[in-house]
Amino acid sequence: MEQPTHIISALVEHRPGVLQRVAGLFTRRGFNIDSITVGESETTGLARMTIIAHGDQKVLEQITKQLNKLVDVIKVRDLNPESTVKRELCLIKVHAPSESVRAEVIQYAGIFRGRIIDVSGEALTVEITGDSDKIDALIDLLKGFGIKELARTGPTAMSRGMKTI
Amino acid sequence: MKGGQAIIKSLIDQGADIVFGYPGGQLLPLYDMIYDSDLKHILVRHEQCAAHAADGYARASGKVGVCIATSGPGATNLVTGIATAYMDSAPVVAIAGQVPTHLIGNDAFQEVDMIGITMPITKHNFQATDAEEIPSMVKSGFEIAITGRPGPVVIDLPKDIQEQEMENYNDNPMDLPGYKPTKKGNPRQIKRAAKAINESLKPVILAGGGVIIANASKELQKLSNLINAPVTTTLLGKGSFPEDHESSMGMLGMHGRKVANLTVDESDCLIAIGCRFSDRTTGKIDEFAPNAKIVHIDVDPAEIGKNVEVDVPIVGDAKIVLQDLIKMLEKQEANPTTSSWIKKIHEFKNSCIPRISFENDVPLKPQQVIKEISLAADEDTILTTDVGQNQMWMAHYFNTRNPRKFISSGGLGTMGFGFPAAIGAKVAMPESDVVAVCGDGGFLMVCQDLATVKEYDIPVVVCVLDNRHLGMVAQWQKLFYDERMSHTHLGEVPDFVKLAESFGVRAERIEKPGQTREALENAFKSGEPTLLDIVIDPDEILPMVPPGCGLTEIVGEYKVEREHPGEITYNNPAGKTSGEGD
Ligand SMILES: Cc1ncc(C[n+]2csc(CCOP(=O)(O)OP(=O)(O)O)c2C)c(N)n1
Numbered sequence: 001m002e003q004p005t006h007i008i009s010a011l012v013e014h015r016p017g018v019l020q021r022v023a024g025l026f027t028r029r030g031f032n033i034d035s036i037t038v039g040e041s042e043t044t045g046l047a048r049m050t051i052i053a054h055g056d057q058k059v060l061e062q063i064t065k066q067l068n069k070l071v072d073v074i075k076v077r078d079l080n081p082e083s084t085v086k087r088e089l090c091l092i093k094v095h096a097p098s099e100s101v102r103a104e105v106i107q108y109a110g111i112f113r114g115r116i117i118d119v120s121g122e123a124l125t126v127e128i129t130g131d132s133d134k135i136d137a138l139i140d141l142l143k144g145f146g147i148k149e150l151a152r153t154g155p156t157a158m159s160r161g162m163k164t165i
Numbered sequence: 166m167k168g169g170q171a172i173i174k175s176l177i178d179q180g181a182d183i184v185f186g187y188p189g190g191q192l193l194p195l196y197d198m199i200y201d202s203d204l205k206h207i208l209v210r211h212e213q214c215a216a217h218a219a220d221g222y223a224r225a226s227g228k229v230g231v232c233i234a235t236s237g238p239g240a241t242n243l244v245t246g247i248a249t250a251y252m253d254s255a256p257v258v259a260i261a262g263q264v265p266t267h268l269i270g271n272d273a274f275q276e277v278d279m280i281g282i283t284m285p286i287t288k289h290n291f292q293a294t295d296a297e298e299i300p301s302m303v304k305s306g307f308e309i310a311i312t313g314r315p316g317p318v319v320i321d322l323p324k325d326i327q328e329q330e331m332e333n334y335n336d337n338p339m340d341l342p343g344y345k346p347t348k349k350g351n352p353r354q355i356k357r358a359a360k361a362i363n364e365s366l367k368p369v370i371l372a373g374g375g376v377i378i379a380n381a382s383k384e385l386q387k388l389s390n391l392i393n394a395p396v397t398t399t400l401l402g403k404g405s406f407p408e409d410h411e412s413s414m415g416m417l418g419m420h421g422r423k424v425a426n427l428t429v430d431e432s433d434c435l436i437a438i439g440c441r442f443s444d445r446t447t448g449k450i451d452e453f454a455p456n457a458k459i460v461h462i463d464v465d466p467a468e469i470g471k472n473v474e475v476d477v478p479i480v481g482d483a484k485i486v487l488q489d490l491i492k493m494l495e496k497q498e499a500n501p502t503t504s505s506w507i508k509k510i511h512e513f514k515n516s517c518i519p520r521i522s523f524e525n526d527v528p529l530k531p532q533q534v535i536k537e538i539s540l541a542a543d544e545d546t547i548l549t550t551d552v553g554q555n556q557m558w559m560a561h562y563f564n565t566r567n568p569r570k571f572i573s574s575g576g577l578g579t580m581g582f583g584f585p586a587a588i589g590a591k592v593a594m595p596e597s598d599v600v601a602v603c604g605d606g607g608f609l610m611v612c613q614d615l616a617t618v619k620e621y622d623i624p625v626v627v628c629v630l631d632n633r634h635l636g637m638v639a640q641w642q643k644l645f646y647d648e649r650m651s652h653t654h655l656g657e658v659p660d661f662v663k664l665a666e667s668f669g670v671r672a673e674r675i676e677k678p679g680q681t682r683e684a685l686e687n688a689f690k691s692g693e694p695t696l697l698d699i700v701i702d703p704d705e706i707l708p709m710v711p712p713g714c715g716l717t718e719i720v721g722e723y724k725v726e727r728e729h730p731g732e733i734t735y736n737n738p739a740g741k742t743s744g745e746g747d
Contacts, residue, residue, distance in 0.1 A: 024284050070343065071344045
């Protein structure tokens, strides 16, 4: 059975080793982690992590409780997907040896509001942000041309409106 | 002041009067400073024993236990002890040497990533990168170790930091915004618990180690009296409720008492306090307390709902929550209909009191040995156990009367724990007699620390239950692997008496009923460390619930005390059970 996906946002101390503590906790407890992103938050000394994981309600509850137990973790929230903005960055290097292929790739990138950030004789690099579905769709389209390299950040997220964690 | 001196001063400031340790290259500066300091240090003979001794010290006293080891192999030798303390929520602070900061990450001689290694087995860990941090780090380390759900804390201490001169000594606690243990239970949930209790006809209390940690034994007895509920405990909960009290059912679970298992099976309301529903306690989870509403009180929110679905969750310190719950229950009339339940339980209990008298049997039955240990022990005697049959025999047959008097490795099940834990307990509680009950296998893992008890004159009594087998594993092989005894026979060596004597430790071999009690009493009188090599029947099997079965599916013959039902006597000078007079 397909397990529901959860978006977990965590405010943590911005210190070396904290990512390891969080990631290690997932491995040790047998929780499935799809992606994890981390970067500085609005407060100096604190970082915000976005963890995408799947599992049933019981697993989710354990994940949040176990995360909360870490001394370096200040707050944990399971974000409601309906009222959450979620963005992922992806860089895609596409094989584009001819004028016509290049034109097509640029056109597709445009439709998806992507940008071309590097061009060479043989390849184009597209930058795209959006939710993961949109990125998947563009990747699918570009597959036909030959994707040389692909790098995704995994989603980062926050609640809509005034709600904060 | 130097970093190392700051460690020593802050340990002393935190009330750590004694540390268990073992030196090495990366701790030379610290040891040099210990030389001139007021810090008492006990040199163990293996770092694992330092960690277990610190743990035993902590569990016996309720204070933080401290151990120190050098970097690399010294630090990794602590790991088993740290993991043991973690699983059993014991407040231990472990200080590990580390290579100098400029060498960290270079695979320097005796470098190991102690922070990485201990992340999953500590409550928290720190690496000092500047001597100025040390006082706050030690203070916060102690605070984290002992508050909320206690646990081990590692402080990794690079060599250069020990030597670094510091400007000022500032021990303000570190800013830890993510650390706020909940103490007080939610009043709404407490109300719900009171309601569930009042509506129940067959309430049972399951007390875990959390009750002992929270010093909530008085409250536990009060609750049991108030609502007429029998009390069973987990292994770590032994002593939270006097086991010679008529409402005590003894330990629950795989190796628990039959009456406890049956009582929980029949109960309609299980009040679980400070326990984590380990598989060893619950048996098959789907068949655990099938008819009961479950109230679960625990200081660690992550324990609630982890293994067992709970009807009323209460997060908080057991003592505070129980006080609030009792207040609420006192306002309401306690349910009178439970008195028939308690009567039934008592009858139940009298019909299956485990037999412990085997006065004529040679080889000695372990039950008889435990009976004699009971007779020699008084209220203050601290018993530690190792892991294996020895542990389960003690847990099953020995009635523990007070908290912090039964110390055993529950969660990790660490062979080699019993003897060093006894060393720690004796150091913490020099006025109490301390007895370590060990198997021959487990004792051999740590026997080198006979040197420590001799050297520092720590008069613990080690009872080696000598069956020349890895008894517990052999039992499983007998019961579940067609008696194919793969590698569980220990052979005839060593001679434990000679072994002890070679360390200068008094020793005696016991082979007949009556001798254990006498030898123990003599050992207590002698005030010297003593080893008793107690030769027991290797074929005696403890009744148990096979793994994966429900609590009522006990296998192995359940021997019942027929001659004097209800009468297991203990050395109890006041002649009353400690359950009375509260
Ligand atoms: C360090 C460690 N290694 C292995 C085990 C697995 N184990 C559990 S009980 C046991 C047998 C213990 O034998 P002994 O110490 O002689 O005690 P007995 O069961 O005979 O009382 C073993 C090997 C363990 N718990 N801990």
